[in-house]
Amino acid sequence: MNLFDVYPLMPVTLTHGEMCRVFDENNNPYYDLYGGHAVISIGHNHPHYLSRLQDQMRKIGYYSNSVQIPIQKEVANKLGALSGYPDYALFFCNSGAEAVENALKLASFHTGKAGIISFKKGFHGRTSGAVAVTDNPKIQAPFNQGHQVEILEPEQLGTVEDVLKKGETAAVIIEGIRGVGGIYVPSPEFLHGLRALCDEYGALLILDEIQSGFGRSGKFFAHQHQGVQADIITMAKGMGNGFPVGGILISPKIEASYGLLGTTFGGNHLACAATLAVLEVIEEEELIPYVAEVGAEWKKQIEAIPAVQSVEGLGFMLGVNFDFPIKDMRKSLAMEHHILTGVSANPNQIRLLPTLNLGKQSMDIFVEKLQTVLLEMQLI
Numbered sequence: 001m002n003l004f005d006v007y008p009l010m011p012v013t014l015t016h017g018e019m020c021r022v023f024d025e026n027n028n029p030y031y032d033l034y035g036g037h038a039v040i041s042i043g044h045n046h047p048h049y050l051s052r053l054q055d056q057m058r059k060i061g062y063y064s065n066s067v068q069i070p071i072q073k074e075v076a077n078k079l080g081a082l083s084g085y086p087d088y089a090l091f092f093c094n095s096g097a098e099a100v101e102n103a104l105k106l107a108s109f110h111t112g113k114a115g116i117i118s119f120k121k122g123f124h125g126r127t128s129g130a131v132a133v134t135d136n137p138k139i140q141a142p143f144n145q146g147h148q149v150e151i152l153e154p155e156q157l158g159t160v161e162d163v164l165k166k167g168e169t170a171a172v173i174i175e176g177i178r179g180v181g182g183i184y185v186p187s188p189e190f191l192h193g194l195r196a197l198c199d200e201y202g203a204l205l206i207l208d209e210i211q212s213g214f215g216r217s218g219k220f221f222a223h224q225h226q227g228v229q230a231d232i233i234t235m236a237k238g239m240g241n242g243f244p245v246g247g248i249l250i251s252p253k254i255e256a257s258y259g260l261l262g263t264t265f266g267g268n269h270l271a272c273a274a275t276l277a278v279l280e281v282i283e284e285e286e287l288i289p290y291v292a293e294v295g296a297e298w299k300k301q302i303e304a305i306p307a308v309q310s311v312e313g314l315g316f317m318l319g320v321n322f323d324f325p326i327k328d329m330r331k332s333l334a335m336e337h338h339i340l341t342g343v344s345a346n347p348n349q350i351r352l353l354p355t356l357n358l359g360k361q362s363m364d365i366f367v368e369k370l371q372t373v374l375l376e377m378q379l380i
Protein backbone atom coordinates (compact mmCIF):
# COMPACT_ATOMS: atom_id res chain seq x y z
CA MET A 1 0.00 0.00 0.00
CA ASN A 2 1.26 3.51 -0.79
CA LEU A 3 1.00 6.46 1.53
CA PHE A 4 -1.36 9.16 0.30
CA ASP A 5 1.17 11.49 -1.29
CA VAL A 6 0.44 14.90 0.21
CA TYR A 7 3.78 15.87 1.78
CA PRO A 8 6.89 17.02 -0.13
CA LEU A 9 9.60 15.24 1.91
CA MET A 10 13.23 16.08 2.63
CA PRO A 11 15.60 13.15 1.99
CA VAL A 12 16.22 12.74 5.73
CA THR A 13 15.22 9.82 7.99
CA LEU A 14 15.45 10.55 11.68
CA THR A 15 15.98 7.71 14.11
CA HIS A 16 16.39 9.44 17.46
CA GLY A 17 16.50 12.80 19.19
CA GLU A 18 18.19 14.39 22.18
CA MET A 19 16.96 17.78 23.38
CA CYS A 20 17.55 20.27 20.51
CA ARG A 21 19.22 17.73 18.22
CA VAL A 22 17.91 14.90 16.06
CA PHE A 23 19.98 12.12 14.43
CA ASP A 24 19.64 10.31 11.11
CA GLU A 25 20.19 6.60 10.46
CA ASN A 26 23.94 7.20 10.08
CA ASN A 27 23.99 8.97 13.45
CA ASN A 28 24.58 12.38 11.84
CA PRO A 29 23.31 15.11 14.21
CA TYR A 30 21.00 17.90 13.02
CA TYR A 31 20.17 21.04 15.01
CA ASP A 32 16.39 21.21 15.22
CA LEU A 33 15.57 24.91 14.98
CA TYR A 34 12.14 24.02 13.63
CA GLY A 35 11.01 21.96 16.66
CA GLY A 36 9.17 19.62 14.28
CA HIS A 37 6.93 22.62 13.45
CA ALA A 38 6.80 24.28 16.90
CA VAL A 39 5.85 20.99 18.54
CA ILE A 40 8.99 20.08 20.51
CA SER A 41 8.82 22.51 23.41
CA ILE A 42 10.93 20.97 26.19
CA GLY A 43 13.27 18.99 23.92
CA HIS A 44 13.40 15.61 22.23
CA ASN A 45 13.44 12.80 24.81
CA HIS A 46 13.61 15.11 27.81
CA PRO A 47 14.31 12.73 30.78
CA HIS A 48 11.41 14.03 32.89
CA TYR A 49 9.02 13.67 29.93
CA LEU A 50 10.18 10.09 29.34
CA SER A 51 9.81 9.08 32.95
CA ARG A 52 6.33 10.65 33.31
CA LEU A 53 5.08 8.90 30.16
CA GLN A 54 6.71 5.58 31.02
CA ASP A 55 5.30 5.65 34.57
CA GLN A 56 1.82 6.48 33.27
CA MET A 57 1.98 3.79 30.59
CA ARG A 58 2.78 1.15 33.22
CA LYS A 59 -0.32 2.20 35.21
CA ILE A 60 -3.09 2.96 32.71
CA GLY A 61 -2.81 4.48 29.22
CA TYR A 62 -6.43 5.15 28.39
CA TYR A 63 -9.95 5.13 29.63
CA SER A 64 -12.86 7.11 28.25
CA ASN A 65 -14.24 10.36 29.66
CA SER A 66 -16.96 8.40 31.46
CA VAL A 67 -14.88 7.92 34.63
CA GLN A 68 -12.85 10.10 37.00
CA ILE A 69 -9.42 10.92 35.52
CA PRO A 70 -7.62 12.85 38.29
CA ILE A 71 -4.56 13.63 36.16
CA GLN A 72 -6.84 15.87 34.02
CA LYS A 73 -7.44 18.04 37.11
CA GLU A 74 -3.70 18.06 37.85
CA VAL A 75 -3.04 19.41 34.35
CA ALA A 76 -5.84 21.97 34.66
CA ASN A 77 -4.55 23.28 38.00
CA LYS A 78 -0.96 23.62 36.80
CA LEU A 79 -2.01 25.10 33.46
CA GLY A 80 -4.28 27.61 35.18
CA ALA A 81 -1.48 28.69 37.52
CA LEU A 82 1.27 28.94 34.87
CA SER A 83 -0.85 30.56 32.17
CA GLY A 84 -2.39 33.28 34.36
CA TYR A 85 -5.91 31.99 33.55
CA PRO A 86 -6.68 30.13 36.83
CA ASP A 87 -10.43 30.76 36.71
CA TYR A 88 -10.85 29.45 33.14
CA ALA A 89 -11.98 25.88 32.40
CA LEU A 90 -10.05 23.37 30.30
CA PHE A 91 -11.48 21.13 27.58
CA PHE A 92 -9.08 18.53 26.13
CA CYS A 93 -8.97 17.39 22.53
CA ASN A 94 -6.28 15.88 20.28
CA SER A 95 -4.96 18.43 17.79
CA GLY A 96 -4.84 22.07 16.85
CA ALA A 97 -7.61 21.94 14.26
CA GLU A 98 -9.84 20.15 16.74
CA ALA A 99 -9.16 22.85 19.34
CA VAL A 100 -10.17 25.55 16.82
CA GLU A 101 -13.24 23.56 15.78
CA ASN A 102 -14.38 23.31 19.42
CA ALA A 103 -13.62 27.00 20.09
CA LEU A 104 -15.73 28.11 17.11
CA LYS A 105 -18.54 25.75 17.98
CA LEU A 106 -18.56 26.85 21.62
CA ALA A 107 -18.65 30.54 20.64
CA SER A 108 -21.58 29.78 18.38
CA PHE A 109 -23.42 27.85 21.12
CA HIS A 110 -22.77 30.67 23.62
CA THR A 111 -23.89 33.56 21.40
CA GLY A 112 -26.51 31.73 19.33
CA LYS A 113 -24.86 33.22 16.21
CA ALA A 114 -23.08 31.59 13.25
CA GLY A 115 -20.73 34.27 11.88
CA ILE A 116 -16.95 34.25 12.45
CA ILE A 117 -14.40 36.95 11.65
CA SER A 118 -10.82 35.84 10.92
CA PHE A 119 -7.85 37.52 9.25
CA LYS A 120 -5.94 37.47 5.98
CA LYS A 121 -2.96 35.06 5.87
CA GLY A 122 -4.23 33.42 9.07
CA PHE A 123 -3.96 29.64 9.48
CA HIS A 124 -6.20 27.72 11.89
CA GLY A 125 -6.16 24.10 10.68
CA ARG A 126 -7.74 21.80 8.14
CA THR A 127 -11.00 20.51 9.62
CA SER A 128 -14.34 21.90 8.47
CA GLY A 129 -14.68 25.15 10.45
CA ALA A 130 -10.94 25.60 11.05
CA VAL A 131 -10.16 25.54 7.33
CA ALA A 132 -13.13 27.82 6.59
CA VAL A 133 -11.58 30.56 8.79
CA THR A 134 -8.15 29.93 7.23
CA ASP A 135 -7.17 32.29 4.43
CA ASN A 136 -6.15 29.70 1.83
CA PRO A 137 -8.76 28.69 -0.78
CA LYS A 138 -6.41 25.94 -2.06
CA ILE A 139 -7.01 23.84 1.06
CA GLN A 140 -10.78 24.42 1.19
CA ALA A 141 -12.99 21.84 -0.50
CA PRO A 142 -16.48 22.90 -1.64
CA PHE A 143 -17.74 21.10 1.50
CA ASN A 144 -15.84 23.60 3.70
CA GLN A 145 -17.14 26.69 1.97
CA GLY A 146 -20.63 26.88 3.45
CA HIS A 147 -19.63 28.62 6.67
CA GLN A 148 -20.50 32.23 7.49
CA VAL A 149 -16.97 33.64 7.60
CA GLU A 150 -15.49 37.06 6.86
CA ILE A 151 -11.71 37.06 6.37
CA LEU A 152 -10.53 40.65 6.90
CA GLU A 153 -7.26 42.59 6.70
CA PRO A 154 -5.52 42.64 10.09
CA GLU A 155 -4.92 45.96 11.89
CA GLN A 156 -8.07 47.55 10.42
CA LEU A 157 -10.59 47.90 13.22
CA GLY A 158 -13.06 49.82 11.05
CA THR A 159 -13.78 46.85 8.77
CA VAL A 160 -14.11 44.57 11.80
CA GLU A 161 -16.69 46.92 13.29
CA ASP A 162 -18.59 47.09 9.98
CA VAL A 163 -19.09 43.30 10.12
CA LEU A 164 -19.79 43.16 13.88
CA LYS A 165 -22.48 45.85 13.48
CA LYS A 166 -24.60 43.41 11.48
CA GLY A 167 -25.08 41.46 14.75
CA GLU A 168 -24.41 38.04 13.22
CA THR A 169 -20.91 37.38 14.60
CA ALA A 170 -20.25 34.71 17.23
CA ALA A 171 -16.49 35.25 17.46
CA VAL A 172 -13.37 36.91 16.18
CA ILE A 173 -10.41 34.53 15.88
CA ILE A 174 -6.78 35.61 15.58
CA GLU A 175 -3.37 33.99 16.09
CA GLY A 176 -1.35 35.24 19.08
CA ILE A 177 1.55 35.49 16.64
CA ARG A 178 0.79 34.54 13.04
CA GLY A 179 2.89 31.53 12.02
CA VAL A 180 2.13 29.70 8.77
CA GLY A 181 1.13 32.89 6.91
CA GLY A 182 4.47 34.56 7.76
CA ILE A 183 5.47 35.75 11.24
CA TYR A 184 3.52 38.83 12.33
CA VAL A 185 2.81 40.07 15.86
CA PRO A 186 -0.56 41.87 16.10
CA SER A 187 -0.16 45.38 17.51
CA PRO A 188 -1.41 46.10 21.06
CA GLU A 189 -3.81 48.70 19.61
CA PHE A 190 -5.32 46.13 17.30
CA LEU A 191 -5.78 43.43 19.95
CA HIS A 192 -7.18 45.89 22.50
CA GLY A 193 -9.46 47.28 19.79
CA LEU A 194 -10.73 43.76 18.98
CA ARG A 195 -11.36 43.12 22.68
CA ALA A 196 -13.38 46.34 23.00
CA LEU A 197 -15.36 45.69 19.79
CA CYS A 198 -16.16 42.09 20.82
CA ASP A 199 -17.46 43.38 24.16
CA GLU A 200 -19.50 46.10 22.50
CA TYR A 201 -21.17 43.80 19.96
CA GLY A 202 -21.48 40.63 22.10
CA ALA A 203 -18.97 38.50 20.20
CA LEU A 204 -16.25 36.31 21.77
CA LEU A 205 -12.53 36.86 21.23
CA ILE A 206 -10.69 33.62 20.42
CA LEU A 207 -6.90 33.66 20.57
CA ASP A 208 -5.34 30.87 18.55
CA GLU A 209 -2.19 30.06 20.55
CA ILE A 210 -1.64 26.66 18.98
CA GLN A 211 1.76 27.68 17.62
CA SER A 212 2.60 30.72 19.75
CA GLY A 213 1.49 29.36 23.15
CA PHE A 214 3.10 27.27 25.88
CA GLY A 215 5.98 29.70 26.40
CA ARG A 216 7.19 29.97 22.81
CA SER A 217 6.94 33.77 22.68
CA GLY A 218 8.56 34.44 26.08
CA LYS A 219 5.15 34.68 27.82
CA PHE A 220 2.86 31.71 28.43
CA PHE A 221 0.58 32.97 25.63
CA ALA A 222 1.71 35.49 23.02
CA HIS A 223 -1.33 37.75 23.47
CA GLN A 224 -0.18 38.35 27.06
CA HIS A 225 2.60 40.58 25.68
CA GLN A 226 -0.21 43.00 24.79
CA GLY A 227 -2.06 42.59 28.09
CA VAL A 228 -5.29 41.44 26.44
CA GLN A 229 -7.66 38.83 27.89
CA ALA A 230 -9.21 36.25 25.57
CA ASP A 231 -12.55 34.48 25.99
CA ILE A 232 -11.33 31.21 24.49
CA ILE A 233 -7.72 30.17 23.88
CA THR A 234 -6.75 27.30 21.60
CA MET A 235 -3.68 25.17 22.36
CA ALA A 236 -1.84 22.18 20.84
CA LYS A 237 1.68 21.70 19.39
CA GLY A 238 4.08 22.50 22.30
CA MET A 239 1.47 21.32 24.81
CA GLY A 240 2.45 17.66 24.43
CA ASN A 241 6.07 17.95 23.17
CA GLY A 242 5.16 15.51 20.38
CA PHE A 243 2.34 13.60 22.05
CA PRO A 244 -0.87 14.49 20.13
CA VAL A 245 -2.87 16.66 22.51
CA GLY A 246 -4.86 19.86 22.15
CA GLY A 247 -7.22 21.87 24.26
CA ILE A 248 -9.14 25.07 24.81
CA LEU A 249 -9.24 27.38 27.82
CA ILE A 250 -12.74 28.71 28.37
CA SER A 251 -13.86 31.88 30.16
CA PRO A 252 -16.06 31.38 33.23
CA LYS A 253 -18.77 33.39 31.46
CA ILE A 254 -19.33 30.42 29.11
CA GLU A 255 -21.48 27.74 30.69
CA ALA A 256 -20.88 24.02 30.33
CA SER A 257 -23.63 21.43 30.05
CA TYR A 258 -23.42 17.65 29.69
CA GLY A 259 -22.85 16.63 26.10
CA LEU A 260 -22.15 20.13 24.78
CA LEU A 261 -18.63 19.07 23.72
CA GLY A 262 -17.08 15.62 23.72
CA THR A 263 -14.25 13.44 22.44
CA THR A 264 -13.13 9.82 22.66
CA PHE A 265 -9.39 10.32 23.03
CA GLY A 266 -9.15 13.89 24.39
CA GLY A 267 -7.70 14.05 27.91
CA ASN A 268 -6.54 10.43 27.97
CA HIS A 269 -4.07 9.48 30.70
CA LEU A 270 -1.02 9.48 28.43
CA ALA A 271 -1.86 12.85 26.85
CA CYS A 272 -2.26 14.30 30.34
CA ALA A 273 1.04 12.80 31.53
CA ALA A 274 2.80 14.36 28.52
CA THR A 275 1.18 17.77 29.14
CA LEU A 276 1.95 17.65 32.85
CA ALA A 277 5.59 16.83 32.13
CA VAL A 278 5.79 19.80 29.73
CA LEU A 279 4.29 22.17 32.32
CA GLU A 280 6.57 20.87 35.07
CA VAL A 281 9.69 21.33 32.95
CA ILE A 282 8.58 24.81 31.81
CA GLU A 283 8.18 25.75 35.48
CA GLU A 284 11.21 24.00 36.98
CA GLU A 285 13.67 25.04 34.27
CA GLU A 286 12.21 28.58 34.21
CA LEU A 287 11.94 28.33 30.44
CA ILE A 288 9.58 31.26 29.88
CA PRO A 289 11.90 33.99 31.24
CA TYR A 290 14.80 32.18 29.52
CA VAL A 291 13.05 32.30 26.12
CA ALA A 292 12.16 35.97 26.63
CA GLU A 293 15.73 36.92 27.47
CA VAL A 294 17.81 34.85 25.07
CA GLY A 295 15.22 35.07 22.29
CA ALA A 296 15.61 38.86 22.28
CA GLU A 297 19.43 38.55 22.21
CA TRP A 298 19.31 35.99 19.39
CA LYS A 299 16.98 38.25 17.41
CA LYS A 300 19.53 41.09 17.63
CA GLN A 301 22.37 38.78 16.61
CA ILE A 302 20.42 37.62 13.55
CA GLU A 303 19.36 41.16 12.62
CA ALA A 304 23.05 42.12 12.44
CA ILE A 305 23.80 39.52 9.73
CA PRO A 306 24.36 41.19 6.35
CA ALA A 307 21.52 40.35 3.90
CA VAL A 308 18.98 39.95 6.71
CA GLN A 309 16.31 42.59 6.06
CA SER A 310 14.43 42.23 9.34
CA VAL A 311 13.49 39.69 12.01
CA GLU A 312 9.84 39.44 13.03
CA GLY A 313 8.39 37.75 16.10
CA LEU A 314 9.10 37.27 19.79
CA GLY A 315 11.01 34.77 21.91
CA PHE A 316 11.58 31.56 19.99
CA MET A 317 9.02 32.25 17.28
CA LEU A 318 11.07 34.25 14.77
CA GLY A 319 10.77 34.97 11.06
CA VAL A 320 14.04 35.98 9.36
CA ASN A 321 13.31 38.07 6.26
CA PHE A 322 15.50 38.43 3.17
CA ASP A 323 14.90 40.23 -0.10
CA PHE A 324 15.25 36.99 -2.08
CA PRO A 325 13.62 33.53 -1.85
CA ILE A 326 15.13 31.39 0.92
CA LYS A 327 14.40 28.00 -0.66
CA ASP A 328 17.98 27.11 -1.74
CA MET A 329 19.55 28.65 1.35
CA ARG A 330 17.27 26.62 3.64
CA LYS A 331 18.05 23.47 1.67
CA SER A 332 21.78 24.07 2.05
CA LEU A 333 21.38 24.77 5.78
CA ALA A 334 19.60 21.43 6.19
CA MET A 335 21.47 19.13 3.82
CA GLU A 336 25.02 20.48 4.04
CA HIS A 337 25.11 22.11 7.48
CA HIS A 338 22.53 19.96 9.27
CA ILE A 339 20.39 22.80 10.57
CA LEU A 340 16.64 22.29 10.27
CA THR A 341 14.54 25.45 9.86
CA GLY A 342 10.97 26.17 8.80
CA VAL A 343 9.25 27.99 5.94
CA SER A 344 6.11 30.12 5.84
CA ALA A 345 3.75 31.47 3.19
CA ASN A 346 6.29 34.27 2.73
CA PRO A 347 8.87 32.79 0.28
CA ASN A 348 11.54 35.20 1.61
CA GLN A 349 11.23 34.17 5.25
CA ILE A 350 12.98 31.46 7.30
CA ARG A 351 10.95 30.47 10.34
CA LEU A 352 12.71 29.55 13.60
CA LEU A 353 10.73 27.52 16.16
CA PRO A 354 13.32 25.73 18.31
CA THR A 355 12.94 23.91 21.61
CA LEU A 356 12.46 26.31 24.50
CA ASN A 357 15.71 25.21 26.16
CA LEU A 358 17.89 25.76 23.09
CA GLY A 359 21.40 26.61 24.35
CA LYS A 360 23.27 29.79 23.47
CA GLN A 361 25.93 27.71 21.73
CA SER A 362 23.32 26.34 19.31
CA MET A 363 22.08 29.88 18.63
CA ASP A 364 25.65 30.95 17.78
CA ILE A 365 26.04 27.94 15.50
CA PHE A 366 22.94 29.01 13.55
CA VAL A 367 24.27 32.58 13.18
CA GLU A 368 27.66 31.28 12.02
CA LYS A 369 26.22 28.71 9.60
CA LEU A 370 23.74 31.16 8.13
CA GLN A 371 26.60 33.53 7.33
CA THR A 372 28.62 30.66 5.85
CA VAL A 373 25.73 29.70 3.56
CA LEU A 374 25.16 33.32 2.53
CA LEU A 375 28.87 33.56 1.62
CA GLU A 376 28.91 30.19 -0.20
CA MET A 377 25.89 31.24 -2.24
CA GLN A 378 27.47 34.67 -2.87
CA LEU A 379 24.54 36.44 -1.30
CA ILE A 380 26.81 38.66 0.85
Ligand SMILES: Cc1ncc(COP(=O)(O)O)c(C=O)c1O
Binding pocket: 095, 096, 097, 098, 100, 123, 124, 125, 126, 175, 179, 180, 208, 209, 210, 211, 212, 236, 237
Ligand atom coordinates in the same frame (compact mmCIF):
# COMPACT_ATOMS: atom_id res chain seq x y z
C1 LIG B 1 -2.03 28.78 14.56
C2 LIG B 1 -2.41 27.37 14.19
N1 LIG B 1 -3.68 26.98 14.40
C3 LIG B 1 -4.06 25.72 14.10
C4 LIG B 1 -3.18 24.81 13.56
C5 LIG B 1 -3.64 23.42 13.24
O1 LIG B 1 -3.05 22.49 14.11
P1 LIG B 1 -3.05 20.92 13.77
O2 LIG B 1 -2.12 20.73 12.61
O3 LIG B 1 -2.56 20.26 15.04
O4 LIG B 1 -4.44 20.53 13.44
C6 LIG B 1 -1.85 25.20 13.31
C7 LIG B 1 -0.90 24.27 12.68
O5 LIG B 1 0.11 24.63 12.14
C8 LIG B 1 -1.46 26.53 13.63
O6 LIG B 1 -0.22 26.95 13.40
